[in-house]
Amino acid sequence: xxxxxxxxxxxxxxxxxxxxxxxxxxxxxxxxxxxxxxxxxxxxxxxxxxxxxxxxxxxxxxxxxxxxxxxxxxxxxxxxxxxxxxxxxxxxxxxxxxxxxxxxxxxxxxxxxxxxxxxxxxxxxxxxxxxxxxxxxxxxxxxxxxxxxxxxxxxxxxxxxxxxxxxxxxxxxxxxxxxxxxxxxxxxxxxxxxxxxxxxxxxxxxxxxxxxxxxxxxxxxxxxxxxxxxxxxxxxxxxxxxxxxxxxxxxxxxxxxxxxxxxxxxxxxxxxxxxxxxxxxxxxxxxxxxxxxxxxxxxxxxxxxxxxxxxxxxxxxxxxxxxxxxxxxxxxxxxxxxxxxxxxxxxxxxxxxxxxxxxxxxxxxxxxxxxxxxxxxxxxxxxxxxxxxxxxxxxxxxxxxxxxxxxxxxxxxxxxxxxxxxxxxxxxxxxxxxxxxxxxxxxxxxxxxxxxxxxxxxxxxxxxxxxxxxxxxxxxxxxxxxxxxxxxxx
Amino acid sequence: xxxxxxxxxxxxxxxxxxxxxxxxxxxxxxxxxxxxxxxxxxxxxxxxxxxxxxxxxxxxxxxxxxxxxxxxxxxxxxxxxxxxxxxxxxxxxxxxxxxxxxxxxxxxxxxxxxxxxxxxxxxxxxxxxxxxxxxxxxxxxxxxxxxxxxxxxxxxxxxxxxxxxxxxxxxxxxxxxxxxxxxxxxxxxxxxxxxxxxxxxxxxxxxxxxxxxxxxxxxxxxxxxxxxxxxxxxxxxxxxxxxxxxxxxxxxxxxxxxxxxxxxxxxxxxxxxxxxxxxxxxxxxxxxxxxxxxxxxxxxxxxxxxxxxxxxxxxxxxxxxxxxxxxxxxxxxxxxxxxxxxxxxxxxxxxxxxxxxxxxxxxxxxxxxxxxxxxxxxxxxxxxxxxxxxxxxxxxxxxxxxxxxxxxxxxxxxxxxxxxxxxxxxxxxxxxxxxxxxxxxxxxxxxxxxxxxxxxxxxxxxxxxxxxxxxxxxxxxxxxxxxxxxxxxx
Numbered sequence: 015x016x017x018x019x020x021x022x023x024x025x026x027x028x029x030x031x032x033x034x035x036x037x038x039x040x041x042x043x044x045x046x047x048x049x050x051x052x053x054x055x056x057x058x059x060x061x062x063x064x065x066x067x068x069x070x071x072x073x074x075x076x077x078x079x080x081x082x083x084x085x086x087x088x089x090x091x092x093x094x095x096x097x098x099x100x101x102x103x104x105x106x107x108x109x110x111x112x113x114x115x116x117x118x119x120x121x122x123x124x125x126x127x128x129x130x131x132x133x134x135x136x137x138x139x140x141x142x143x144x145x146x147x148x149x150x151x152x153x154x155x156x157x158x159x160x161x162x163x164x165x166x167x168x169x170x171x172x173x174x175x176x177x178x179x180x181x182x183x184x185x186x187x188x189x190x191x192x193x194x195x196x197x198x199x200x201x202x203x204x205x206x207x208x209x210x211x212x213x214x215x216x217x218x219x220x221x222x223x224x225x226x227x228x229x230x231x232x233x234x235x236x237x238x239x240x241x242x243x244x245x246x247x248x249x250x251x252x253x254x255x256x257x258x259x260x261x262x263x264x265x266x267x268x269x270x271x272x273x274x275x276x277x278x279x280x281x282x283x284x285x286x287x288x289x290x291x292x293x294x295x296x297x298x299x300x301x302x303x304x305x306x307x308x309x310x311x312x313x314x315x316x317x318x319x320x321x322x323x324x325x326x327x328x329x330x331x332x333x334x335x336x337x338x339x340x341x342x343x344x345x346x347x348x349x350x351x352x353x354x355x356x357x358x359x360x361x362x363x364x365x366x367x368x369x370x371x372x373x374x375x376x377x378x379x380x381x382x383x384x385x386x387x388x389x390x391x392x393x394x395x396x397x398x399x400x401x402x403x404x405x406x407x408x409x410x411x412x413x414x415x416x417x418x419x420x421x422x423x424x425x426x427x428x429x430x431x432x433x434x435x436x437x438x439x440x441x442x443x444x445x446x447x448x449x450x451x452x453x454x455x456x457x458x459x460x461x462x463x464x465x466x467x468x469x470x471x472x473x474x475x476x477x478x479x480x481x482x483x484x485x486x487x488x489x490x491x492x493x494x495x496x497x498x499x500x501x502x503x504x
Numbered sequence: 505x506x507x508x509x510x511x512x513x514x515x516x517x518x519x520x521x522x523x524x525x526x527x528x529x530x531x532x533x534x535x536x537x538x539x540x541x542x543x544x545x546x547x548x549x550x551x552x553x554x555x556x557x558x559x560x561x562x563x564x565x566x567x568x569x570x571x572x573x574x575x576x577x578x579x580x581x582x583x584x585x586x587x588x589x590x591x592x593x594x595x596x597x598x599x600x601x602x603x604x605x606x607x608x609x610x611x612x613x614x615x616x617x618x619x620x621x622x623x624x625x626x627x628x629x630x631x632x633x634x635x636x637x638x639x640x641x642x643x644x645x646x647x648x649x650x651x652x653x654x655x656x657x658x659x660x661x662x663x664x665x666x667x668x669x670x671x672x673x674x675x676x677x678x679x680x681x682x683x684x685x686x687x688x689x690x691x692x693x694x695x696x697x698x699x700x701x702x703x704x705x706x707x708x709x710x711x712x713x714x715x716x717x718x719x720x721x722x723x724x725x726x727x728x729x730x731x732x733x734x735x736x737x738x739x740x741x742x743x744x745x746x747x748x749x750x751x752x753x754x755x756x757x758x759x760x761x762x763x764x765x766x767x768x769x770x771x772x773x774x775x776x777x778x779x780x781x782x783x784x785x786x787x788x789x790x791x792x793x794x795x796x797x798x799x800x801x802x803x804x805x806x807x808x809x810x811x812x813x814x815x816x817x818x819x820x821x822x823x824x825x826x827x828x829x830x831x832x833x834x835x836x837x838x839x840x841x842x843x844x845x846x847x848x849x850x851x852x853x854x855x856x857x858x859x860x861x862x863x864x865x866x867x868x869x870x871x872x873x874x875x876x877x878x879x880x881x882x883x884x885x886x887x888x889x890x891x892x893x894x895x896x897x898x899x900x901x902x903x904x905x906x907x908x909x910x911x912x913x914x915x916x917x918x919x920x921x922x923x924x925x926x927x928x929x930x931x932x933x934x935x936x937x938x939x940x941x942x943x944x945x946x947x948x949x950x951x952x953x954x955x956x957x958x959x960x961x962x963x964x965x966x967x968x969x970x971x972x973x974x975x976x977x978x979x980x981x982x983x984x985x986x987x988x989x990x991x992x993x994x
Contacts, residue, residue: 024902031631117827151846194721194955196690196757197721198690198693198720198721199690199692199693199721200688200689200690200693200944200945202689202944203688203689203690203693206688228945229945229949230682230688231687231688231689231944231945232904232943232944232945232946232949233946280797287903289779289815316863322812322813323812323813323815325813329930329932330931331702331893331930332835332893332894332929332935333890333893333929334831334928335935335938336833336835336890336929336935338894339809339832339833339935339936340832340943342826342830343826345822345826397949399841400823400826400949400950402823403821403823404823410780439822439826440821440822442819445825445826446822446826446829447821452688452945453945454692454720454721454722454829454942454943454944455690455719455721455722456719456722458718459722459887459890460890462551475579486832486973495810504806
């Protein structure tokens, strides 16, 4: 079900701290059982970081800068979490996870520079396509070619959303004056009251799905408003040029994590899933199949639901545990077809299509900077993604290419040299993308439990971010913040 | 945080299949590490049942009746799951978990008889109390003494709820004609549109919290309607006499599980938490600190969120996994104070109070059948429960007794001989009560994933029930159904 793993991180796996050893049939050893040898080798550090996604690696970076000892434990044989490059030959990659950066995402933009990486603009030249009711129309810019009444209503919906979002404190969304009212309803309920035209409603659905990989009915209105404020404005979230999809990273977004990890060297331990964390007795102790680690504090840099699947001794407080039952991951299958060249550009098309017909309702030109080869990117998001979850990749391919054909003609189907997709919900170390979202009642019900430290445990991950929550930038903010928390208490 | 565990199940723990052995510092051994000895002793059965709550034990019962071999693995040193007796001396018990049964709960009522247990009526003689705006009023029956406009509105709300609920197919709530509309909104949204008077709204909130241990804003309207239909009617859910709180079980509700377990004998293994399930290679294999078990099929009789914390090899399909991210457990602290006698009866009071002021907004007389000693029972549910989660028991006691005093006078505070409570969200093997509930979008988004078997794995637990979902009766139905599924495929 999952896409191919990249070859780019092989060097990292060689850097593993300890050999795989003979750790039992189950693939890992617990201290005290087969772990007796490992027990002797227990490595003591100031901070144990769990998860080598951007949040965990950013935390490691700050810990290193502070001169503290640490280790970053990663379940997979790669770093990068929800960013993942796929090699498509000739030194080119496409990203099957998070890939875009944009203005005001200052932390990730700064880090990209510091790591010697470069960005390039997402391809937007030419006309976009708008598919509705069996007809295709060309348009330019963000807003599809809708009639004046829809346009007016859409503008009001966006303006109202931004205006409400601005009233949501990023550090404490539950303290908004209207928090209870907004957290008591779904975004769907709000939409039905504020968008009366079917076309406006469809566009709202598409925008929400493209941002959350969930449906308006799944989401707390307060959650949507917090997220919007966190990214600046709703247009920021959905825009390509000038927005959250403005730019891409040469060599692929996973390079951020790969380069961060290289700088952390032997402190990053791959293939070391963490199933249990002992945080009693004055420290934190974690046994993995690559050894036993003892830290003074720990940073758990995982999405809330993934963090909930670790066993904690002592058990976590009820409030934290119940929070982690309530922040489900969205559902997206990221799909790409590769062509000899980006043929749509010849027709003056940008490769971007927006549609009210699934499974792919949103596409982009995702070709490498030099346009070789041509890559069409499509998303099956929210319910469209869920509907594909049970299908084998061959059937997903057929459905996705049919969507591409609908927008870009038969060559989009017949000319596909390769099809790549990844269902993040099927990935056992992620279980959904883009982000853990808030159903109604959770923000006012559990307040800061997503971020509030528990004894020696600090929580990172983009879900804990206040700025650009859900994005790479937010992941980095969260790692820095968790590291600061830990450093202050060492 | 958790209440005391009862002494009544000690005999069972002696019946454990295997001794505790030297299973490593972490408390259990995996096959292939310290489990080499255990590996030799691997016990082969037709069906492995995980969880010795009512669902798992009911499944075991059916498997035994069918003459199949099985084992029921239980993490705790007791059976009964969300039912739990507490010994209060002199051979008396109170229940700190689920306790009531009522008409149309035919499966549990039949089982109670078959196990030689008896029921008695919940004490309802005398006047109930209604607290609002600083005043106490006496009343009789289910509906508090509200004015005629509130009464009329409340009657309409209840009738509308029942009427909509009747349109929700119990086997497939997502197929209701209005499923999408109802699953797109919270019960709060519906309430705000259909109950305009503050007092009606407060009563609706109280009723919802008493049934779901969650707030109307947390719940999908479709979820509420399904649950209502599952229990027959909304009044069925909230009524004492004639409703879901009609009767109690002599000796305590946990006796159902204890007696079921006794009949299953050595097939029930206590203190054997299941952390990993291998269901590839033509069978199911589970290693516990009490040995290794190999089954042809398995029944996982846990609430969805608890089932999600087991590691499955191969990993579960995305649809099932994402479902389990979306069915959070409610929040309730069940609180009891014990008095020399039920002094409120002297004043002609039933012990039942309903209130719009927390933390305890609902109380019952929970004295043993002979009225000795007197026991007042109160619930802190939904947000009231969440607000108490972080407090030590001494502070919970003070707040709860202050609530009791508000309704029953100073003797309710000063005369309390003992205070008992249990925060089910703090219990690491339950993590919330009464039940896993549906936020908006989940039923239409994931449909039958709560119950649909995966390869050799069958799902039980009251959350999977179609009749009396969330109740002991539903748990039993689910166990019988899962056993039938497994038996059909052996």
